[in-house]
Amino acid sequence: MPQKVEPPKKSWHQRLSQGLALSRQGVWGKIENIFTRGDLTDEAMEELEALLYGADLGTQLVGEMLKELRQQVSAKNNTLDSFKAYFYETLKTRMSPIQSLVPEELFDVTKKKAETITIMIVGVNGVGKTTTIGKLATRLSRQGAKVVVGACDTFRAAAVDQLEVWCQRAGAQMVRAKEGASPSGVGYETLKTALSSKADYCILDTAGRLHTKGNLMEELKKSKEVLAKLDPKAPHHVLLVLDAITGQNALRQAQEFHKTLGLTGLIFTKCDSSSKAGSAVGIVQELKVPIAYIGVGEDVEDLDRFVVEDYLGLLLNYGNSN
Ligand SMILES: Nc1nc2c(ncn2[C@@H]2O[C@H](COP(=O)(O)OP(=O)(O)O)[C@@H](O)[C@H]2O)c(=O)[nH]1
Ligand SMILES: [Mg+2]
DSSP: OOOOOOOOOOOHHHHHHTTTTTIIIIIIIIHHHHHHHOOOOOOHHHHHHHHHHHHTTTTHHHHHHHHHHHHHHHHTTTOHHHHHHHHHHHHHHHHHHHHSSOOOOGGGGGGGGOOOOEEEEEEEESSSSHHHHHHHHHHHHHTTOOOEEOOOOOHHHHHHHHHHHHHHTTEEEOOOOOTTTOHHHHHHHHHHHHHHTSSSSSEEEEEESSSSSSOOHHHHHHHHHHHHHOOOTOSSSSEEEEEEEGTHHHHHHHHHHHHHHHEEEEEOGGGOSSSSSSSSHHHHHHHHOOEEEESSSSSTTTTEOOOHHHHHHHHOOOOOOO
């Protein structure tokens, strides 16, 4: 019988590299071209400026980078390598202190305390919350963790079915709404189940839009607060999912969620279908909230922890990260 040939498994590094290809080529590749074309004339500087602003890094940061570059140009010290090195180091220096706030327990079951860790996942419709939870539940279950997932997006039956498929594959338990239950009610029931079964993680999938006249932020706030009745520390983490396609506009979204819920981390999805993956830099800086995970596709393996050096190296095509 002919043997079924499995395609070679891609490493996370390969997935991340492919995931950031659009941003790398669309922005940084063009910047490289300007440098390799010759002297940085006024015209070339204008082109560079437009590209950098178009990369959605945030206006303040781009302004500072251009100032530095002009200084390098007037000092005749403007090689591509020196500019890239400066860029990489500047972005890394700004992101690292914030990124160091991400706790290991979010990726590694052996790094967590004996208690159940409750993670609430929020974000507007379609950004990838349910998919991310599926990937995350799989990842943690593979490490031997007991994961209980709550389907708190009670307004869309399809959302619950989608989550159930992921949970079955992951071997995670899913708690669904009883007839007429509110989102906060499902969150409460899920945590109760997770605590009584001594689960390692309780992950709550929330709605991104309400099909009632209710206010989404108020509903999410209620969902968050009710958890403390069962565990004063819950939720340990409130993570906002942001779609890389949104670029800098995601910052406004993030600010609103942060104001109401007190975000502890961000999840940056769909980097593979956007050339604006660089917007992560500006968002982290402005919000002072770190990125916990990055998503680069629809496959279960397309999610991993966000490592600033890997992200910047692959984005800028710099260092030995390729
Ligand atoms: N290309 C790509 N698609 C993604 C990624 N994450 C999620 N998606 C897709 O985005 C769509 C919406 O995702 P979903 O999880 O239902 O979003 P939710 O409404 O926030 O729960 C689905 O078609 C997902 O397969 C990603 O990292 N890359
Ligand atoms: Mg969903």
